[in-house]
Amino acid sequence: MQEVIPYGRQDISQADIDQVIEVLKSDYLTQGPMVPRFEKMVSEKCGADFAVAANSATSALHLACLALTVNAGDIVWTSPITFVASANCALYCGAKIDFVDINPRTYNLDANKLALKLAAAEKTGTLPKVVIPVHLAGKPCDMRAIYSLSQKYGFKIIEDASHAIGGRYVDQPIGNCQFSDITIFSFHPVKIITTGEGGMALTNNSELFARMQLYRSHGITREPSELILKSEGAWYYEQQELGFNYRLTDIQAALGISQLSRLKKLIEMRHEVAAAYYDLLHSLPLVLPQTDPEDYSAFHLFIIRLKLAEISISRLEVFNRLRKKNIMVNVHYIPVYRQPYYQKFNFDKADFPEAESYYSSAITIPMYPGLTADQIEFVAKELSDALQG
Ligand SMILES: *Cc1c(COP(=O)(O)O)cnc(C)c1O
Numbered sequence: 001m002q003e004v005i006p007y008g009r010q011d012i013s014q015a016d017i018d019q020v021i022e023v024l025k026s027d028y029l030t031q032g033p034m035v036p037r038f039e040k041m042v043s044e045k046c047g048a049d050f051a052v053a054a055n056s057a058t059s060a061l062h063l064a065c066l067a068l069t070v071n072a073g074d075i076v077w078t079s080p081i082t083f084v085a086s087a088n089c090a091l092y093c094g095a096k097i098d099f100v101d102i103n104p105r106t107y108n109l110d111a112n113k114l115a116l117k118l119a120a121a122e123k124t125g126t127l128p129k130v131v132i133p134v135h136l137a138g139k140p141c142d143m144r145a146i147y148s149l150s151q152k153y154g155f156k157i158i159e160d161a162s163h164a165i166g167g168r169y170v171d172q173p174i175g176n177c178q179f180s181d182i183t184i185f186s187f188h189p190v191k192i193i194t195t196g197e198g199g200m201a202l203t204n205n206s207e208l209f210a211r212m213q214l215y216r217s218h219g220i221t222r223e224p225s226e227l228i229l230k231s232e233g234a235w236y237y238e239q240q241e242l243g244f245n246y247r248l249t250d251i252q253a254a255l256g257i258s259q260l261s262r263l264k265k266l267i268e269m270r271h272e273v274a275a276a277y278y279d280l281l282h283s284l285p286l287v288l289p290q291t292d293p294e295d296y297s298a299f300h301l302f303i304i305r306l307k308l309a310e311i312s313i314s315r316l317e318v319f320n321r322l323r324k325k326n327i328m329v330n331v332h333y334i335p336v337y338r339q340p341y342y343q344k345f346n347f348d349k350a351d352f353p354e355a356e357s358y359y360s361s362a363i364t365i366p367m368y369p370g371l372t373a374d375q376i377e378f379v380a381k382e383l384s385d386a387l388q389g
Contacts, residue, residue, distance in 0.1 A: 005379065007330045008190035008301070011266060011369045019258040023251050034253035039200070041260055046165070046175025048183065048202035050209035053253060054216060057162045057186030057199030059246035061089035061132075064158045064182040064201050067211035068130055070095045077117075078132040078160070079109040080335040080355040086134050086160045087336045097345070098128070099337055101352045103142075105290050107303065107362075109133045110354070111145035118153045127153055133180075134160040137289065137332070138192070138298030140169035143179035162186035163300035165193060166267040170294050175202045182208060187252075190368075192266060192298050193259035195252035219243030269369035270299035273376060277302055277365070280380035284387055285310040287361075301332055302367035305358065306387070313389040315361055321386040322363075327379055330364040 023034060035053050043051035054060040070076060076090035080099040090097045100117055103110035114131070121127045131150065133141040143159070150157050157180040161167075164174045165185045175183045182205075185191075187198035201212050214221060219241030224231060227238055248256075259266075274297075278288060287305040291297065306315055322329045335355045337347035349356055365379055 002326045004326045004328060005366045005371075005375055006328045006368075007364050007366050008368045009370070010189040010194045011262075011269075013258070013262070015261075016255055016258040019254045020251055023254040026250075028250050030247060030249040030251075032250040034250035034257065035248055038248075038253040038256045038260070041257060042165075042175070042185070042200055043202055045260065045263070046173045046183075046202055048175055048177050049204045050202065050206065052201045052203075052209065052212040052216060053248040053256075054199045054201065054246045055248050055252075056197050056246075057160075057184050057188070058085040058089070059216075059244070060184045060199035060201040060212075061085055061158065061160065062092050062244070063212040063215050063246060064184060064208075065089045065093045065095070065130065066215045067201075067208045068156050068158070068181065070130055074129040075121075075126060076130045076132065077114075077128040078336075079134045079136070080337055080352050081107055081136060081333055081358060082134040082160065082336060083162070083333060084336055084339060085162075086132050087342075089132075090130070095129070099335075099347070099352060099355075100131075102354045102358060104354045104357070106139055106141070107136050107358055108139065108141040109146075111142040111149070114146065115149055118149060122153065128155050130156045130158055132158045132160050134162070135164035135167065135174065135298075137301035137303050138163045138167050139289065139291075140164065140167060140174060140295050140297070143169055147179035156181045159183040162188075162191060162199075164298045165191075166263045167298035168296035174298070177202055177204050181205060182212075187256055187259075190300075192270075192300055193256065193263055195248065195256040195259070198248050198252050198256060214241055215243040216246045217243060218245060266369050267298055270367060273367055273369075273371050274299050274302060276373065276376045277380065280377065281383070284384055286387075299367060301364050303332060303362055303364050304383075305361040306363065308361055311387055311389065313387065315363065318383075318386045319363055322365075322379075322382055325378075325382050327366065327382060329366075331359075331362055332364050333359075335359055 039051040070093040072094035187195040285307040
């Protein structure tokens with residue numbers, strides 16, 4: 001029986017385990033010193049002023065929308081080729097969601113289509129309050145173009161960088177929020193670094209920071225300077241908004257701190273896997289991920305597209321043949337508007353031809369730091385065989 005090769009997996013070191021055990025032996029399992037330490041380390045590494053850790057990127061996306069006062073009556077736009085959480089955060093706030101078709105080269109929200117859609121929306125009074133570009137697979141979006149459109153049309157930007165911590169855009173770290181209001185990271189085990197479950201929101205805006213902190217913990221504050229009423233004693237706290245419990249634990253933060261110290265190395269290892277794939281796959285009837293000189297992808301995923309016109313086998317057949325060999329290929333993602341829950345919004349697939357074409361031909365092949373040269377060669381050989389039909 002051939003060993004199972006997943007499409008992604010975590011990399012846990014002995015140091016990671018030791019740091020988590022330290023916290024288990026300490027006074028605080030949650031709300032101790034580790035979460036602020038983790039926040040400080042991530043914000044410093046990424047060049048943002050503030051960071052708010054949360055129990056998932058989904059929660060962090062919700063916090064970001066709450067901080068930006070997304071409400072019923074507001075409109076949020078994102079890419080259709082993303083995990084559902086990038087769109088659901090708008091629905092949690094009662095807002096409307098819409099999608100901007102992807103760029104056929106990068107598979108990210110297309111800045112030119114965004115410009116056209118904004119011009120049309122301006123005429124009908126349906127401009128978005130927030131746009132959420134997603135750095136798919138770790139490949140940065142065209143943030144300069146999106147930012148300049150935000151200046152023209154007055155929308156806010158949340159970067160869903162769930163795939164992209166450690167990546168760079170125009171030689172700056174993803175997360176510095178140079179071209180956005182808030183950037184979100186995910187620390188789910190398949191992502192670049194992990195805390196088990198976890199996420200973070202980064203910003204350079206102190207008000208957004210304060211609001212995200214407030215909403216993370218029930219809308220409650222104890223800060224004397226922030227109180228609305230008069231303090232009644234040292235026990236006193238105030239609930240000022242309807243918040244949530246979206247806190248990360250110190251156990252998780254300790255794992256995150258330890259993982260973060262290996263971030264550069266983990267991404268270099270992903271680049272080595274990518275280099276091996278480019279080498280082994282370049283002559284097959286495939287479109288391999290595009291790279292650009294001013295980007296440094298985090299390579300969360302390695303997404304290939306089948307050149308369907310050049311082969312006599314379907315995507316489903318290629319996928320099934322690889323799965324049969326215990327190569328746990330996947331598809332990222334089903335366009336969000338195709339989900340049953342989204343049917344009630346009456347999206348028309350014909351409005352998203354690039355997302356549809358992408359979805360019909362994409363396969364995610366295994367990509368993670370511990371993937372061995374033998375495993376990479378095995379994947380390449382099985383893929384090559386499968387493409388021959
Ligand atoms: C994983 C992911 C999320 C959600 O992350 P969680 O930490 O699992 O909540 C959101 N957006 C994208 C693009 C993701 O890949």
